[in-house]
Amino acid sequence: MSALIEARDLTIWRPGTKEPVLSHVDFRIDPGEVVTVVGPNGSGKSTLVRALLGHMPLAGGQVVRQAGLRIGYVPQRVQLDTAMPMNVRRFLSLPRRIDAAAASAILARTGVEGLERRPLSQLSGGQFQRVLLASALLHDPHLLVLDEPTQGLDQPGLVAFYKLIDEVRRQTGAAVLLVSHDLLVVMRSSDRVICLNGHVCCEGSSRQVSSAPEYRALFGGGAEGMLALYRHDHDHDHDHAVDQAHHHPRGASPDA
Template structure:
């Protein structure tokens, strides 16, 4: 049974249609990545899946009892607010310190529990967001460009951890990414979105599709080789700060 099924989904803001007749399905244990240019409706699709916005038409079916972990594109935490990682992770859920620690270990940042949120680097902040999404042992992880603002080694390290989470927990992953070199190496399937589904399939098929090349060109092969080189080496977490990028 599919974990998530989207059928003929259309989304509009005012009179502006951002998605029309989009259909997709997410199966247990797979990593599916959504790519597309700015303004293509990628984030709107994820927000509709979690119930944050109401579609104009279409249907979204979630497997009964489905648990979703969500990592947003950006989250601002007031740097003057004295809040530890542990307290941040327990703001909305009644979870134990042991659960927080286990989630941080799953995100590969086990030593951050007592650290102030304001002291985290960009890479550490994103790992804490990942840990928070993992704390209730979700069936599905939704990632909305979770590596915005990280450099290439930091991004590669983050996505390597996503693959480890999938391997260790069996959860499925539906993620948005603008990093094509990562997408083509880390995904089981790719969906190319530009207001509608332009093409979809395994990475090699999508990379050769005319619709994909019209949007992104033909340079993915070299970037993919570079990612695979980086992917086989350990990297320190990036210390850059995230910046705002529109959907």
Template sequence: MSRPLIEAKGLSVRYGGATALSDVDFSIGRGEIVTVVGPNGSGKSTLLRAIVGSERPFAGRITRAPGLRLGYVPQRLAIDPTLPLTVRRFLGLPRRTSAAAAQEALERAGVPDISTRQVAGLSGGQLQRVLLARALLAEPDLLLLDEATAGLDQPGAAAFYRRIEDLRAETGCAVLMVSHDLHVVMSASDRVICLNGHICCEGTPEVVAEAPDYRRLFGEGTQGALALYRHEHRGHRHDPGHHHHHHHDDARAAG
């Protein structure tokens, strides 16, 4: 096993007197897809901020591989929606970007034709793709996604997950995804981590779906089930007619 891209040992984070995270051991390796799930207030975003470096640990330490490049896809855009701003201009903030690099990032994110559009006029799904494109400009070793599919409908979320899977295959980047969508985890996840102030359980999606802790935390309303989005590879020709149907049958069959 090569050195992890990032590793946390005994990580604790406190706000005021309250402990947001306690004694978390976490690592992610090159090319790995890891999903973190947990209820609101479980410390998911705190973990992400600690990894990005915008949150100081109260205890423990975080080591990053030398020269680690991070791409961060925030949950929402902190920008005035009334600002006249094209996608192309937005991709050039805060660092100037060549037109070719911007275009390549948009293509990788699956929205090749929107560089001249106004950011304010984009749909939620398009905006997510633009934020993804912006993160890809960093040519990340590790792509961090904070609840990136919040507000997307299920086909939209499934399509977004497939895009992330393809990106991992194309670029070899690792992916750390924080998901509020407890019972929808990308099946390509190598590991799922259940967080509730500490790590309750972790393992492959199939293992976590059966874990008693997972069922206790998320069992109500989800029957403890983890719906897994399967990426169907048909010789990599994506048949438009087939995009949305089969995912639920697959999830059941895989369960």
């Protein structure tokens, strides 16, 4: 199967240095696939996303995208200028104007119908994340990229948001790349989990990772088939292979 997007031997340096943020990273995501990337702060998760989107200079390797690939992106943070009030309808028309019917339809899909005239500054955290998701879905993406999209949400809001993502994936068939600091994995539908810490430490299917002794020592058993909400403290030893087929030690400097 041809990958939607693929990173080959990707290396990225910290700005102004030759110290690697990411070293020799191989990554791919195929049509309809759900891939979850986890790792501690500073592990290079958001750097990987920016590289895949074409927003980071590469020190080595390459990123290959399928011709005509459409990507919907829900960023980690959005800075709002409260001095320039903007309502939801206007926000959805950035950068390309959409008509009222399209705006209403996409907001209904993400469960925030009727908010077209609401100023962004007056939205709750959960409402704002759903508006961001609506914007990302406007142009029928082949790949939906979510970079730590639930920061600031309480646990009920977090669970509701990930249920919505699961519904969107089933309805649209879009592939999903989910990036998280905390291990937030929809175990029943995540096809692969990748542990990143400046390099690919280990990876595998949800079933393989959840049954691995190292994974169970960290997160406990019984996680498969449920939404797993765990903190990933990255205190395990990646020098001991979980499985030779799913463990990829790389020489990389620690990334605090």
